[in-house]
Amino acid sequence: MAAVQDGPMELDAEKETKPEILSDGTSNLSGNTASGTLSSSPLTAAPAGGAPKMEDQQTLIAVLQFLKRNKLTDSVEILRREAGLGEDQEDSLATDGSGGGKGDGDGGDAHSLLSRVSITSAVAPQNMPVKRADDQPDVSVVLSAYSQQGDPSLYQVYYSGLKNFIESVLDCHRAELSQLFYPLFVHMYLELVYNNHENEAKAFFEKFSGDQECYYQDDLRVLCGLTKKEHLKGNEALLDFRTSRFVLRISRDSYQLLKRHLQERHNNQIWNIIQEHLYIDIFDGMPRSKSQIDSMSGSLAGEARREVNKAKVFYGLLKEPEIEVPLDDEDEEAENEEGKPKKKKTKKDSLGSKSKKQDPNAPQQNRIPLPELKDSDKLDKIMYMKESTKRIRLGPENLPSICFYTFLNAYQGLTAVDFTDDSSLLAGGFADSTVRVWSVTPKKLRKVKSAADLNMIDKESDDVLERIMDEKTASESKILYGHSGPVYGVSFSPDRNYLLSSSEDGTVRLWSLLTFTCLVGYKGHNYPVWDTQFSPFGYYFVSGGHDRVARLWATDHYQPLRIFAGHLADVTCTRFHPNSNYVATGSTDRTVRLWDVLNGNCVRIFTGHKGPVHSLAFSPNGKFLASGSTDGRVLLWDIGHGLMIGELKGHTDTIYALKFSRDGEILASGSMDNTVRLWDSMKAFDEVETDDFTATTGHIHLPDNSQELLLGTYHSKSTPVTHLHFTRRNLLLAAGGYNSQ
């Protein structure tokens, strides 16, 4: 009953660690500062209760050693007196302790104990601040859990015994229990490697690696390189596996069956691994079928626990600010000439009434403080409304036109593209560290005049905004220099005054599109930043990178407001929810997570991808999320219920671009296989029956209807699709760099 025991304990640990993390006062949001950073910290997994007395003493010794090393002599004495320990006793115990780890140096073992001490903070609260300085999961403490071992030659026997058992059980249980194969295989292999049984490990790997599901091939490739204990230290893949318990969902019947089998055979080795390294989420009811399991598995740490996806998510849209649409005389006249002024008015009314209704699923208007609308924003909103009245209604019978922007002579260097919301500007990030901005309308890009020239301008004049621009600098494109590595992400601010770019050099840069200079370099990731995006309301932006965290920033703070930590591998893409209250991140650990901007909590974990997730898109109504990965599949998610609701198969390579049409009827996907595909998203969402049973158990039946949902496939000659964008009138814009060979 691993599940039952562990629940409360982990929660406690989380509570403990929360206040220490990130108490920087830069947050200007209401509520507490960022948290959740340590929610999956490995330390929580270390033994906390029920440890034998010997271990307690060892812990004490470790604390003493630590204090000594830091010259805290007073504390040493006090602690020693309280524990009633003599100095000799300490020494003898210390040597005892190090004797436990075979061939491991004294220092290493003491160190591992030390780091274990840091969680059992009740013992030595005074050393807390020092130890907290590095909250990195410590490899040696993580690994030390592997030190107990059985006879290495029996591992194959154990494993094949279990395999035979699982293959002989009833069909309905077999699929569920087969989930055990992969995590057990990995842990047993790592245990062998950790205990220096290199040859046994190799034999074990060769014998059983062929049995694993095909979507674990990438991980197995990493694993087969690991053959020595030294390799384990500092290996991220391993840390990920060990720090997070692999989550399996198994029905109660199957679990009982497994438990009985293991107890009958006295197969403690496997039972220990299940108890220590796996998290078995037991549910009542029918066992799941093979296809049901396959659709949800594949992530680095197994499936998401059911309770993780139970939190309420306010996925509704915010109320549109009320803007009186001024009756623009000129425009009205133009409409009059066309002879349909009345029609326009009614449309406007309908739009107005629609936005006045408050969505019951929407967050409070001020849940996240949003920047106030400027006059220029209001003008833009009006433009948006006008454009949306001219929007084409799309559907299976009415497919959008696609305009493809090809980057020529980019020499495979195009790495990121973004369009402004009004489709007037296009930005490209390149591997040569430059960011280039193009105007795709006849209006050319101009810089603001120099300070001296600006002084001479009559600031009272009506066309002052026009006058500050320097005509001499007008050109179709501008180049922004500043990064020192390939630019992996670009994003325009909604007001078109700023541009963000993230790069391999570990920074996110904010550029002004008035002066075409860099304004701020946001440092913090220190490792390559794979993606960045502005909030739909501006001011905030999110970035994610190789350091496995996503960060939320505000443009006027040089430090992040929130750190979203929990992914087990690189954060590859980041997207804001349309209401700006949530952030979705996709990762190399093959999961998609949804984070609450208000408190930094992870509110959804979506598993099911079989490869790194490289693209994300929210539906315009905020209810659904689409994600695309290297395996060429698009998965659709219901955010409110936390369920997978669709799988779109068709692409043959990584999907780098996903976008919903403005009304959400069509989902467009662009891929490395040089195609743009259009999918009927309305149909995909409608066909899902979310009855109470599926909602509570999370078991899904996916209809295999990709072919019916696919509305169109459009091949380009030799241009991978890097970005997709729907204009306000629902014309689809695609962009990519031409590959000459």
Add this chain to the structure above:
Amino acid sequence: MAEERRQKLCSVILPTESMKAMAESVGVGSLQEDSCLALSEEVSYRIKEIAQDALKFMHHGKRRKLTTGDIDHALKIKNVEPLYGFQSQEFIPFRFASGGGRELHFYEEKEVDLSDIINTPLPRVPLDVTLKAHWLSIDGVQPAIPENPPPVPKEQQKTDSTEPLKAVKPGQEEEGSIQTKGQGASSAEVKGKEKMRMKPRSTHELSVEQQLYYKEITEACVGSCEAKRAEALQSIATDPGLYQMLPRFSTFISEGVSTFMNYIYLLMLLFLLASVTWLLQPVRV
């Protein structure tokens, strides 16, 4: 099948000989076999690790090819000093000289005549990145323009070009479809699966003038009048408006070739091949 997969996953390590060679290159002469083995295992593991990281950079660079830059970046995130010295063309750039009891190593630098450098024309500047827009689809239909891939799938094109007589003519759509069903069920299937929304193949009617021109040219090509033939060949080589008629010419030539091959009519064959060379003038390509 399973065997193969296992083979692929087995860990491969560098041979110990290469370790020895590398050790010698840095001046370590005698390396024991055990140390070689340990080294090669460690090195192989680290190389794999770096390659795995480099792959990430390739994916994010939206490329299919791993570049040296990716490896540099992977080294950087591992905090390894980047590799220097790739620019050197030779293995060891030093030259050795001895004389007068002294031994010298020096860089060989040749004297360069400045005026030569000044007078040589500058190399061509690589083209700058440019943006080009085209319609990938109009109301869900892919227009047949040069920027888009040909509307007919490649297999279809292949059968069309290799067996022009069997090619589906607009009039005999029914017959043709049955035929292709029999032969190339797979290609038809693929087409149906992908639900290609291609423009239906339109009949390219030639104007009366073009029909006349076609007749004249074909007759001149295989006719006996040498002057006429030269003129005709000149015309098909240079005339820019032949785009529409190109398929017809190729059909004519291929049919002609297959016919004359049978009768061993070499001269005709030569004429036809001449017309091919003229058709393939760079003007058209």
